[in-house]
Amino acid sequence: MREAAMTEAAIADHGLIGDLQTAALVSTDGSVDWFCCPRFDSPSVFGALLDDERGGHFRIRPHHDYASRQMYFPDTAILITRFTTEAGMGEVVDFMPPAGSVATGNHQLARMVRCIRGEMTFEVDVAPRFDYGRRAHTLDLSASGAVFGTDALTLTMHAVREPADERLATVRVEENDLHLTIPLTAGQVRGVVLESDAGGPPREIRVAEFERMFHETAAYWRTWLHRCTYTGRWRETLQRSAITLKLMTYAPSGGLVAAPTTGLPEQVGGERNWDYRYTWVRDASFSVYALLRLGFTEEAAQFSRWMRDRVSERVGGEGGPLNIMYRVDGSSDLKEESLEHWSGYRGSRPVRIGNGAADQLQLDIYGEALDSIYFADRRGLEVGHRGWTEIRELLDWLAAHWDQPEEGIWETRGGRQDFTYGRLMSWVAFDRGIRMAATHGRPAAVAAWTQARDAIYDQIMEKGWNRDRGAFVQHYGSPVLDSSLLRMSSVGFIAPHDPMWASTLRAMDSELVTDSLVYRYDPEASPDGLLGSEGTFSLCSFMYVDALARAGRVEDARLAFEKMLTYANHVGLFSEEIALSGEQIGNFPQAFTHLALIDAAITLDAELDRANARR
Template sequence: MTETTIAEHGLIGDLQTAALVTTDGSIDWFCCPRFDSPSVFGALLDDERGGRFRIRPAGACASAQMYHPDTAVLITRFSGPDGIGEVVDFMPPCDGPATTRHRIARLVRCVRGRMTFDVVVAPRFDYGRRPHQAMLVANGAVFIARDTSLVLHAVREPGDEHLAETRIEGGDVHLRLTLDAGQVRGVVLETDSAEPPREIRVADFEALFQSTVDWWRGWLARSTYRGRWREIVLRSAITLKLLTYEPTGGLVAAPTLGLPEELGGERNWDYRYTWVRDASFSVSALLALGFAEEAARFGNWLGDRIREGRGGTSGPLAVLYRVDGTTDLREESLAHWSGYRGSAPVRIGNDAAGQLQLDIYGEALDSVFAADRAGFELPHQGWEALRAALEWLGEHWDQPEEGIWETRGGRKRFTYGRLMSWVAFDRGIRLAGTHGRPAPVEDWTWQRDSIHGQIIDRGWHRTRNAFVQHDTGDELDAALLRMPRTGFLPATDPLWLSTLDAIKTGLVTDSLVYRYDPAASPDGLAGAEGTFSLCSFAYVDALARAGRLEEARTAFEKMLTYANHVGLYAEEIAPTGEQLGNFPQAFTHLALIDAAVTLDAVLG
């Protein structure tokens, strides 16, 4: 079983796929050629059958991990009785069209003394379902599995033959590399290469490292954020960039699948896709940091999805898409994998794609509205697509749905879905009025006001003295923490302040926020889950907007202590403080940025 915890990982990527690197130098998660492609290394979910790419010292060593400042280049440092060494991991950015060629570069350096590193390249193609052959050749090795291949290039200097011992064992390549202080060597693993392994000189490898560092620093220099929490906010921005599929601009919810929301439980989902909701939230977060180009590219992605207009009872928008905009997301289980710490089933695909979630229309329109205020033009064709979406929503908003949390316990009239439907019409009305767009504004105004009235009449629970999850119960829902952010009610309105107090009492535990109580609000799944980090940061935002600045800042600072050693967050936090769920999660980092920006504004 997997011994490394979820939090003991750093993330590297090239803007089309990504890899997780453990604190002991093992890449135990990597899919290619895209985020949503089958895995090549998957030891994170099955230590025996998943496959890994490990570089670490031969003897016992302590390790520590950090990012090269202001980059996505990861450094894992080892110290032992014989010396100090480090492995520098990066993937040169692929910021052009979609490609099947990706490179994982692993620079190995001895800093002091003498160190011997063991390198193991053990791929397991197609989630470990496809056999492969391995061959040692001049300057490296080749792995072949039916319609895909990997090439391992050696980084060395002439006369280095004495430094390395190489062998094949069970389809895996093993290499032992002994270095003295100051020596630098390494390997580059390349997918779908048209060339055989080649010898890469150290100077060329260091130049590749420097160009990658320069690329990330050049990108980050575009940020306009000058707030109090620059380091963690910009690390979140880099993480969001790493989770963006550059060819389309789609943002994946996470680069992983199957990481549990409860250890040993069944809440193990595939998050390697683009949710309309998550990606829409990214627009305001990225704009707030000055990354207008990324926000605009997602706007183009969203516009393409709206113009495609699927139609039918599920609406013109799907809940989620593959990174290329397709919707083939049939859910199945990998029965041959044990799962993270025995958490099964391990699911690939996601049946939530076929659910009805009404809130996505409000999030989509809100992102378009934010982009419009930032100066981006909405073309006529895009406006017509939005009109069509609002026409569909006008006929369908008043019905049960699965909701933002994608419950599998039956449809309900969720208050949050109503709230975001109100947002959709409100933003449509504003866009039409600002630019004189042709629109049935009177009808949209009637729809908006009808929804507002229904939320007040049915979403408000008089005994609970709070807005509740749906109109047939009194359960609380942390999704409603976004209510003041939408403008539905002022952040200091008595109805909202009473709701905030109820959420504090019922769902908050020392700054950590549960999204709802599964026992009180059955969601069709067995077991429980941890606190939801998106909601914890949304709680900070809501406190700040309500003027409760001391509470907000304390809650925010406490949340920062739950980040892992390189500033990354999974989806949830267990009662033990352990990170749970897919990792790192875009939703969490988006909410962190929103909370930091709001706090900066109100603190002055």
């Protein structure tokens, strides 16, 4: 049994809920430990994940000692936390009704509380800390609920109860935080709905209405998931990843946040704590590819439109046509600052908001953008005249600027280098542009693009290949390996059975891979301008599976994939990294990891089918 005492929850001890404009993390203790409102990138209201004392929380759990388990209501984004005590069994059912595709300040966080067997008394603590705990709030109680208010944001708590209830519960107020005690017996259902921008005072919600909200939310998710066309070996795993990606998509723009969190450390106690609540061009590009492979054409089309809008806005601008990341609405003000008053996750400071890497030069994003647009084009989402004009301008710019040092995919802060991966993806950009021009007979500077593509190929083979290591390396003139180059065969730059590629994989096996887990690179061998180390990168671990499968090492790939699945948390979610202890670290859940999982599974499925056919 776990004592009902305030403790810091591990990153992996959370499930994700959301309404397609913002999201919340709910711990296995029944605590909402992270919630930003009204958008993913808005200031937090509940932030106990980053500072249990000052961050704020919304906690519902049994009054007495308990054990807990957590699960998703099948095929939905509805999270169920189940509690058992010596006196009975109960549940807290958490969900957010979808907010729609028009940006709104109105969001509902619904928490259904019910007793399944015996009896159970629930303690409810509502302790918001608005604006990352920097803004004090007021509390106004009424017979139907409560209002937590600031001059910038108001949260209204509606009580869920029946007419026979004499009162909501035993109520206690302490420093404008609300504490409730709700005694229930088997079969009883109660709860609360926390609503932003409610447009009126608290109201009593009947259980029948509450249950209708639950069923409508469940129907939405099941209807959406029914569009998935994947029928392979890991169907449930991929469907959970698809739902997770949908939860991290801002419906009004189609932008996919890298993660719904900020400041979760890549090394506990270290300084590598970044804000991931933004949309990276790279992640959006990967999402087009992965979701089209699952059959989610509408989402892929929306991501493609988001991408084309960014290209349209910045063609000819200073620093290149594209920023590497944007806010979910497409704006680019991501000024980085630190929350000095927060202790950080397990003492990991500083806690950063905003992201100073936004203005970096990362040339790989052009290849990722063009690769996804090309893939979508082949799947029926053809580029129109305006889109093609913007692609031409982008590639014409790249033809004049690809051969220069940059910060690279890992957003290093140790100075620009001639990163091999940046060159690789520049090659991809030209290759895909040339293919689309030929397929559709579109006007383009094909001769100049071809010259650039071929020059990049020759340069990588000359300078990106290290003869002493027998491997392609992180940047020119370096012996350091980099797992981003695992994509070399998947993008078609090198044949998966080429001896140079087989040698590169073997070098990575011995230096970057530990069991199934893969490091990005060795920061001691290639200083990146930051202190400390990091865990293995889950994105790279799934890219490794994909590369092994394509190289014919199918059994190795399957074993590595199955091992990776054991590192998921209890509801199938992955953070950014895995520590030496097996603990999930970094921002959570991470879109990139789930995108790579989908790609690896689909590639591995196909290779296993081919192997079985040969047998």
